[in-house]
Amino acid sequence: MYHIFPILVLLLTTLKLYLNYRQKNAVKNNRTKVPIKFVSSISLSEHQKSADYTLAKLKFNNIKIIIDGMILIMLTSCGLIQYLDNIIIRYYPSLSIIFQGILLIGTIGLLGFIIDTPFDLYHTFILEERFGFNKTTAKIFILDNIKTVVLSVILGAPLLYLIFWLMQIMGNLWWIWVWSAFCGFNILIMFIYPTVIAPLFNKFLPLNDKTLEEKIYALLNKCGFKSSGIFVMDGSKRSGHGNAYFTGIGKNKRIVFFDTLIKQLTPDEIEAVLAHELGHFKKKHIIKQIGVSFSMLLAMLYLLSVFIHEPVFYNMLGVTHMTNYNALILISIALGVVSFPFTPLMSYMSRKNEFEADDYAKQISNKNHLIAGLVKLYKENSSTLTPDDLYAKFYYSHPPASIRIAHLELDSNK
Numbered sequence: 001m002y003h004i005f006p007i008l009v010l011l012l013t014t015l016k017l018y019l020n021y022r023q024k025n026a027v028k029n030n031r032t033k034v035p036i037k038f039v040s041s042i043s044l045s046e047h048q049k050s051a052d053y054t055l056a057k058l059k060f061n062n063i064k065i066i067i068d069g070m071i072l073i074m075l076t077s078c079g080l081i082q083y084l085d086n087i088i089i090r091y092y093p094s095l096s097i098i099f100q101g102i103l104l105i106g107t108i109g110l111l112g113f114i115i116d117t118p119f120d121l122y123h124t125f126i127l128e129e130r131f132g133f134n135k136t137t138a139k140i141f142i143l144d145n146i147k148t149v150v151l152s153v154i155l156g157a158p159l160l161y162l163i164f165w166l167m168q169i170m171g172n173l174w175w176i177w178v179w180s181a182f183c184g185f186n187i188l189i190m191f192i193y194p195t196v197i198a199p200l201f202n203k204f205l206p207l208n209d210k211t212l213e214e215k216i217y218a219l220l221n222k223c224g225f226k227s228s229g230i231f232v233m234d235g236s237k238r239s240g241h242g243n244a245y246f247t248g249i250g251k252n253k254r255i256v257f258f259d260t261l262i263k264q265l266t267p268d269e270i271e272a273v274l275a276h277e278l279g280h281f282k283k284k285h286i287i288k289q290i291g292v293s294f295s296m297l298l299a300m301l302y303l304l305s306v307f308i309h310e311p312v313f314y315n316m317l318g319v320t321h322m323t324n325y326n327a328l329i330l331i332s333i334a335l336g337v338v339s340f341p342f343t344p345l346m347s348y349m350s351r352k353n354e355f356e357a358d359d360y361a362k363q364i365s366n367k368n369h370l371i372a373g374l375v376k377l378y379k380e381n382s383s384t385l386t387p388d389d390l391y392a393k394f395y396y397s398h399p400p401a402s403i404r405i406a407h408l409e410l411d412s413n414k
């Protein structure tokens with residue numbers, strides 16, 4: 001019985017490594033030839049660069065997967081959570097149980113941060129650097145990390161306090177209260193993210209290209225989209241990868257283009273990419289996603305309310321001290337493992353949304369511009385054009401390049 005969790009972690013680790021292995025073979029076996037669809041737009045050397053980049057990332061990811069599996073087993077079955085909990089109780093016996101819980105979660109978070117930092121350093125300064133994508137300096141790297149830690153403490157500690165307090169005083173239906181608090185907090189973050197949090201890390205300047213601006217506003221008017229502006233973000237400060245995204249909710253919505261994207265694409269292509277982003281908005285994908293994640297959170301908290309009084313739940317995960325905070329830590333860890341097999345379902349829903357947004361872009365913009373823009377982005381980001389089928393089904397939030405472009409080329413709209 002007590003071996004169930006480590007066995008699950010082992011299975012999960014094996015599955016992840018197997019998927020990476022399949023992806024590695026698919027990329028390796030197709031390295032010598034540019035797929036027929038892309039022959040005119042992507043050279044063999046560019047294709048091989050993206051294969052090598054993908055292979056290097058997979059190799060790095062394999063190590064991360066193994067280390068992460070080991071950490072999960074150490075925290076639970078090897079008793080690290082209980083050990084840290086004992087130390088906190090012994091050295092801070094006068095702290096209230098709520099603060100002991102916050103301290104334990106903070107300690108585990110700090111431990112994770114310390115373990116992740118060498119991986120981050122390697123990823124940024126060796127892997128990305130080797131392929132010419134890294135623009136981050138040591139100073140930016142250190143400042144980013146300091147800001148992230150400070151922000152997690154400022155936002156996380158009060159939220160945890162509120163959660164543990166509600167768990168203590170709200171009786172049997174505490175989980176509904178905690179859920180409401182969580183959702184409220186999330187909505188608040190979404191609202192303040194574009195104006196308060198994101199500017200801590202990047203500069204956001206209004207678009208200053210008159211022709212492009214006219215094009216964009218014409219498109220926005222056409223589909224009745226009201227936003228508090230279009231901004232260009234200095235993504236080039238950290239990396240050469242380009243992107244565009246939506247952020248904020250309500251009146252605080254913004255469209256953000258990476259400066260790298262503006263440099264890489266023509267105004268027509270940018271307009272088509274924007275049309276795709278607007279498709280996500282028009283088809284209410286963002287609201288739907290928020291709905292899905294809030295419902296899953298409710299289910300998780302309900303499960304927790306059932307397990308919280310069961311000693312076997314704690315013991316199976318290497319903890320003897322039955323407290324609210326330990327229950328919350330353990331359910332997050334357990335669900336992280338148990339929910340992994342559902343990843344393909346989430347990826348499928350996300351890919352379906354991408355097709356819908358592409359269909360919308362076809363209607364209000366020019367599909368050839370979108371195709372041209374996408375091919376440039378695949379090229380500039382060195383994304384592989386030849387993923388493994390199963391790997392893509394499992395993880396890809398966007399349809400693989402050839403399928404996506406074939407879908408765009410189709411004449412009929414649903």
Ligand SMILES: [Zn+2]
Nearest residue numbers: 276280354357
């Ligand atoms: Zn999209």
